[in-house]
Amino acid sequence: MVAPVPAAARDNPGGCDALSLLLQVLPLAIGAAISPTFLAMQVVVLTSGASGALRRGWALAVGSMSGLLLISFGGLSLLSGLPDVQTGKASYPEAAILIIGGLALLIIGAVTIRRPPAPIQNQPGEGIMAKVVDARPPVLFGIGFLRLIVNATTLALYIPALHVITQSSNGNVVKALVFVVLFAITEIAVVGPVLAVTLLGERAKPVLTGIHEAIQRHSKQLTVTTCLGFGLLLLALGVQALLQVA
Numbered sequence: 001m002v003a004p005v006p007a008a009a010r011d012n013p014g015g016c017d018a019l020s021l022l023l024q025v026l027p028l029a030i031g032a033a034i035s036p037t038f039l040a041m042q043v044v045v046l047t048s049g050a051s052g053a054l055r056r057g058w059a060l061a062v063g064s065m066s067g068l069l070l071i072s073f074g075g076l077s078l079l080s081g082l083p084d085v086q087t088g089k090a091s092y093p094e095a096a097i098l099i100i101g102g103l104a105l106l107i108i109g110a111v112t113i114r115r116p117p118a119p120i121q122n123q124p125g126e127g128i129m130a131k132v133v134d135a136r137p138p139v140l141f142g143i144g145f146l147r148l149i150v151n152a153t154t155l156a157l158y159i160p161a162l163h164v165i166t167q168s169s170n171g172n173v174v175k176a177l178v179f180v181v182l183f184a185i186t187e188i189a190v191v192g193p194v195l196a197v198t199l200l201g202e203r204a205k206p207v208l209t210g211i212h213e214a215i216q217r218h219s220k221q222l223t224v225t226t227c228l229g230f231g232l233l234l235l236a237l238g239v240q241a242l243l244q245v246a
Helices: 007-011 018-033 036-047 053-079 092-114 137-149 152-167 172-186 188-217 219-245
Strands: none
Touching: 018 152, 018 172, 018 219, 036 053, 036 137, 036 188, 036 219, 053 137, 053 152, 053 172, 053 188, 092 152, 092 219, 152 172, 152 219, 172 188, 188 219
């Protein structure tokens, strides 16, 4: 959906190979992965110095992954019932999903522009971070789960990506592999830091802190750019799909 399927591929569904599907899903996955707040939560938990920080970090990550799995199974179940499954062709459901996702992102971007900039919070005792830094693993699991399923920016891009996969004329093995890539990239902001600390230990923490601080300084601009850029793209592709089937 990010890039229209080439005419040759639409005429010949078998021509839409794994690479073509991956290239359509990849930009959506990258957009869905941009989550400065989730990254901030995870880095603060991991670098707090409190006992059991790594265990709590994994609880936050597993909660987020569980929420995304729930969205994935629910989304795939609904999308698999649409009439355009495995056709590789433009359809009214495709147009609706793209347009709704695009409008949602544009609204979020407009609201973010009007919102005053939040103060930079680098210390664990500041703002929302004070509520997660010492939280128990079950609480962090719940935070990760709820934060994912109500994250409109992520879902506005993730659901269209799921539809790209169900609509594709590729075989189930290819679809499954592309889904794994989509899932992994979407979760990188929360899983990446805890995986790095698990593998590299204390050496990873200064790097994570630096990345967090750099992103936090430009958090608003990053969110606005993501929402407006992908919102306009999805809206344009949705209108294009609508014109093709009208």
